[in-house]
Amino acid sequence: MKKVEKKRLIVDMPEHLKVELEEFSDEVGMSQNQLVVLAVHSLVANYKTKGSFIFADLLNPVHREK
Numbered sequence: 001m002k003k004v005e006k007k008r009l010i011v012d013m014p015e016h017l018k019v020e021l022e023e024f025s026d027e028v029g030m031s032q033n034q035l036v037v038l039a040v041h042s043l044v045a046n047y048k049t050k051g052s053f054i055f056a057d058l059l060n061p062v063h064r065e066k
Helices: 015-028 032-059
Strands: none
Touching: 015 032
16 A cells, blocks of 8 residues: 655634534544545545635625624
8 A cells, every 4th residue: 555645734723613623523533633634635626626616605695694
């Protein structure tokens, strides 16, 4: 099996999001790192497939009202 080189990335996030990530991690039994890597894999795959259209829903003003 080929060894995958890993690099560290420091990510700043709002405190409330970090707390939610911790809770999510506990609920699903995955580390916070595993969840973040999984989310980034998904983001990159979606971007490769759909391009910048993946952000259209997030930029919709309806989502900013929460």
